[in-house]
Amino acid sequence: MTAPPVFPLEPTPIRVADQVLDDLCARLARTRPPLDEGNEDGSYGVPDSCLRELVAHWRDGYDWRAAEAAVNAHEQYRVSVDGVPVHFMREPGRGPRPVPLILTHGWPWTFWHWSKVIGPLADPAAYGGDPADAFDVIVPSLPGFGFPGPLTGFPDVNFWKVADLWHTLMTRTLGYEKYAAGGCDIGGIVSSQLGHKYADELYGIHIGSGLPLDFFTGPRAWDFARNRPLTDDQPADVRARIVEQDRRWAPHLAVHMLDGATLAHGLSDSPAGLLAWLLERWNAWSDNGGDLSSVFSKDDLLTHATIYWVNNSIATSMRYYANANRYPWAPAHDRTPVVQAPVGLTLVTYENPPGVHTADERVRAFENGPQAAWFNHVNVNAHDHGGHFIPWENPDAWVSDLRRTFRGRRP
Numbered sequence: 512m513t514a515p516p517v518f519p520l521e522p523t524p525i526r527v528a529d530q531v532l533d534d535l536c537a538r539l540a541r542t543r544p545p546l547d548e549g550n551e552d553g554s555y556g557v558p559d560s561c562l563r564e565l566v567a568h569w570r571d572g573y574d575w576r577a578a579e580a581a582v583n584a585h586e587q588y589r590v591s592v593d594g595v596p597v598h599f600m601r602e603p604g605r606g607p608r609p610v611p612l613i614l615t616h617g618w619p620w621t622f623w624h625w626s627k628v629i630g631p632l633a634d635p636a637a638y639g640g641d642p643a644d645a646f647d648v649i650v651p652s653l654p655g656f657g658f659p660g661p662l663t664g665f666p667d668v669n670f671w672k673v674a675d676l677w678h679t680l681m682t683r684t685l686g687y688e689k690y691a692a693g694g695c696d697i698g699g700i701v702s703s704q705l706g707h708k709y710a711d712e713l714y715g716i717h718i719g720s721g722l723p724l725d726f727f728t729g730p731r732a733w734d735f736a737r738n739r740p741l742t743d744d745q746p747a748d749v750r751a752r753i754v755e756q757d758r759r760w761a762p763h764l765a766v767h768m769l770d771g772a773t774l775a776h777g778l779s780d781s782p783a784g785l786l787a788w789l790l791e792r793w794n795a796w797s798d799n800g801g802d803l804s805s806v807f808s809k810d811d812l813l814t815h816a817t818i819y820w821v822n823n824s825i826a827t828s829m830r831y832y833a834n835a836n837r838y839p840w841a842p843a844h845d846r847t848p849v850v851q852a853p854v855g856l857t858l859v860t861y862e863n864p865p866g867v868h869t870a871d872e873r874v875r876a877f878e879n880g881p882q883a884a885w886f887n888h889v890n891v892n893a894h895d896h897g898g899h900f901i902p903w904e905n906p907d908a909w910v911s912d913l914r915r916t917f918r919g920r921r922p
Contacts, residue, residue, distance in 0.1 A: 518601070518603070518685075519684070519685060519686055520588050520590060520684075520685075521588075522586045522587055522588055523587055523588055523589045524583040524587055525579055525582055525583055525587050525658060526579070527575065527579065527817075527821045531821050532575060532821070535569075535782055535817070535820060535821070536570055538781065538782050538783075539566055539569055539570040539782055539783065540570060542566055542781070542782075542783040544559050544562070544563060544783075545559065547559035553794075556787075556791060557787045557790050557791050557794075561790075562783060562786065562787050562790070565786060565790070565809060565812065565813070566782075566783050566786065568809050568813065569782070569786070569813050569816070569817075572809075573809070573810060573813045573817075574810075575814075575817055578810070578814040578817070581626075582600070582623065585600050585601065585602055585626075585629065586600065586601040586602070586603070587599075587600055587601075587658075588600075588601060589658070589659045590680070590684055592676050592679050592680045592684060593675075593676060593679055594664070595654050595662075595664075595665055595676055596654070596659045596660070596662070597651055597652070597654060597659070597676065597680060598622070598651065598652045598657065598658035598659045599622070599649055599650060599651035599652070599680070600622055600625075600629070600649075600650040600651075601647075601648065601649055601650070602629040602630065602632070602633035602634075602647075602648040602650075603633060603647055604633050604634070604645040604646050604647035604648070605633060605634040605636065605637070605642065605645055606634075606635065606636070606642035606643060606644065606645025607642060607643060607645075608643075608645075608921065608922060609633070609645040609646055609647040610645075610646050610647065610690070610691050610714060610917060610921050610922070611646070611647045611649065611681060611685070611687040611689075611690035611691065612632065612646035612647065612648050612649065612690065612691045612692070612693060613649045613650075613651065613677055613680075613681055613690060613691075613692050613693070614628075614629075614648065614649070614650045614692075614693045614694060614698070614902075615651065615653065615673075615677070615692070615693070615694035615697070615698030615699075615701045615702060616650075616652075616653060616656070616694070616695070616696070616697075616698050617694070617695050617696020617697040617698045617699065618656075618696060618697055618767075618828055618829070618831065618832075619788075619789045619792050619793065619815070619819075619828070620656075620695075620696065620698075620815075620900065621652065621656065621657050621814075621815045621818045621819070622650050622651065622652045622656075622657065622658075622818075623814060623815060623818065624815070624900055624902065624903045625650045625902055625903075626903075627902060627903055627906040628902045628906045628909055628910050629648045629650060631906070631910045632645075632646045632648050632910060632913070632914075633645060633646055633647070633648045635914075640914075643921075644914045644917075644918070646691065649680075649681070649685070651677065651680070653673060653697065653698070653701075653828070653831070654668055654673065654676070654827075655668055655824055655827025655828055655830065655831075656819075656822075656824050656827070656828045657818045657819065657822045657824055658818070658822060659822075660822050660823075661822060661823045661824065661827070662824070662827045666830070667834055667837070667838055668827065668830060668831065668834060669831055669834035669835045669837075669838055670697055670700045670701045670704060670831060670835055670840075671700075671701075671704045671724075671835075671840050672838075673701050674701050674702075674704035674705050674708065674709075675708075677692070677701065677705060678705060678708075678709050678712070682712065688712075689712055689713065689714060689922070690712070690713060690714065691713060691714045691715055691716065691717070691917055692705045692706065692713060692715075692716045692717075693716060693717040693718065693913055694716075694718055694719070695718065695719030695720065695899070695900070695901055695902065696719070696720070696899065697831055699718040699719050699720045699722060700722055700724060700726070702716045702717075702718050703716065703718060703722070703724055703850050703854075703885075703886075704724060704840070705852070706850040706851065706852035706854060706886075706887075707724060707842070707843060707844075707849055707850045707851065707852075708843040708844075709852075710850070710851040710852040713852045714852075714853070714917055714920050714921065715852050715853035715854065715855065715889070715916055715917060715920055716850070716852055716853075716854055716855070717854070717855040717856070717857070717890075717912065717913040717916045717917075718854065718855070718856055718857075719856070719857050719858070719901045719902075719909075720856075720858070720862075721856055721858075721877055721882040721883070721885070721886065721888075722882070723849075723882055723885045724840050724842075724849060724850075724885070725839070725840055726835075727768075727832065727835035727836050727839070727840070728835075728836065728839040728840060729836075732768060732835075732836045733764055733765040733768040733769055733836075734761075734764075734765070735756070735757060735760045735761045735764045735765075736753070736757050736761065739753060741753060741754070746866070748865075748866070748868075749865040749866045750865075752863075752864070752865035752866070753865050756864075756865070759795050759796065763792060764832065767829045767831075767832035767833070768832045768833050768836060769833075771826070771829035771830060771832065771833055772826060772829075772830075774788070774829070775825055775826035775829060778825045778826075779823055779825055779826060782816070782820050785816065785819060785820055785825055786812075786813075786816045788825075789812075789815070789816055789819065790812065790816075793806075793807060793812065793815075793900075796898055796899035796900070797898040797899060797900055797904060798859065798861040798896065798897050798898035798904060799898070806898075806900070806903070806904055807903075847884075848884060848885055848886055848887050849885045849886075850885055850886045850887060851887050852887065853887055853889045853916065853920060854886040854887055854888045854889060854890075854916075855888070855889060855890035855891070855892075855912060855913065855915065855916025855917075856877065856886075856888060856890070856891045856892065856912075857892050857893075857894070857901055857908060857909050857912040857913070858870075858873050858874070858877065858891070858892065858893040858894070859873075859893065859894050859895075859896070859897040859898060859899075859901060859905070860873055860893060860894070860895050861897065861898040861899075862898070862899065863876075864876065869895075870893035870894060870895055871893070873893035874891050874892070874893050877891055877893075878891060889916065890912065890915050890916045892908070892912045892915075894908045896908070
């Protein structure tokens with residue numbers, strides 16, 4: 512048996528208090544924009560004109576209650592796991608033997624970034640698939656990232672500590688004897704830690720990147736380039752890609768690891784400031800071809816931003832980066848590969864490393880590179896469409912790849 516015969520918890524729908532939404536609207540109405548001359552192209556960061564439009568829509572057009580109803584169309588739960596309050600969304604599996612699957616998001620994600628894949632994963636037949644591929648889908652919010660509210664009493668939260676919480680949630684709280692895991696960004700290394708420490712109790716994991724578990728360790732973990740040099744003998748495309756990726760990732764990683772609390776004082780007080788910080792990443796990290804609306808509608812952006820705002824979660828969400836370094840990962844065993852559970856990967860060419868151009872090259876670069884040695888990889892895929900938010904941007908690819916990872920590994 513892999514799942515309890517009756518789900519052991521009663522749903523608790525999400526309901527944000529009216530006074531919290533009223534306060535949000537009042538703060539938006541009092542927004543004081545910065546001077547932003549010469550930034551029409553966004554080369555200095557999010558342009559004021561872009562942010563003004565979104566702030567006005569957030570204040571006057573956006574309907575959180577409609578978004579809340581869409582969220583509550585799925586089962587929502589709140590539970591305490593080892594004293595930590597945890598929210599998760601569930602989509603019950605519909606098939607002969609659904610496998611329990613926990614999906615973990617990253618930053619600046621919310622649990623709702625998984626909303627496009629939970630239906631096909633839970634009920635494949637309803638989407639033209641094979642019901643034998645069904646999963647009982649559990650989608651938690653990372654503690655400190657949203658619901659059930661501000662995270663207190665866990666100032667040292669980080670990815671490997673969350674992996675322990677997730678294992679307790681899936682086994683002791685929900686009663687699953689064995690389960691699968693998937694994730695991207697921070698959620699990818701949470702899943703990798705599950706596949707490392709609890710491999711015997713997992714069917715496998717499926718992740719959206721191949722970051723090693725010690726990625727955030729060392730005295731200069733905030734340096735995304737890892738001292739990678741720019742040299743005159745490098746091909747022009749390699750040099751350009753190094754600079755492009757440094758610009759995309761370095762400010763995010765450095766600030767969150769070194770000065771997250773300083774930044775949070777402003778972002779926790781100003782919804783417009785919070786939106787700008789999130790928006791910069793949603794725009795830079797998605798494969799949008801210069802048109803963010805091709806990936807996220809205005810309402811999509813504001814639903815995710817509202818989840819951060821109403822839970823006052825920006826400070827604790829950023830804390831994951833510093834804490835991954837302050838409380839560094841240590842192996843639970845010395846077996847190799849480090850992640851012994853079967854591992855599937857969905858990669859995208861938008862995040863190709865320097866010198867790698869096509870999807871096929873991306874697969875070969877991973878399989879022949881140093882990261883592959885960390886994983887018992889059984890299914891490596893790369894796609895030309897999609898960016899950092901893979902299950903949102905290319906849900907069909909994520910679903911197809913994940914199903915393939917677990918075929919032949921089900922009970």
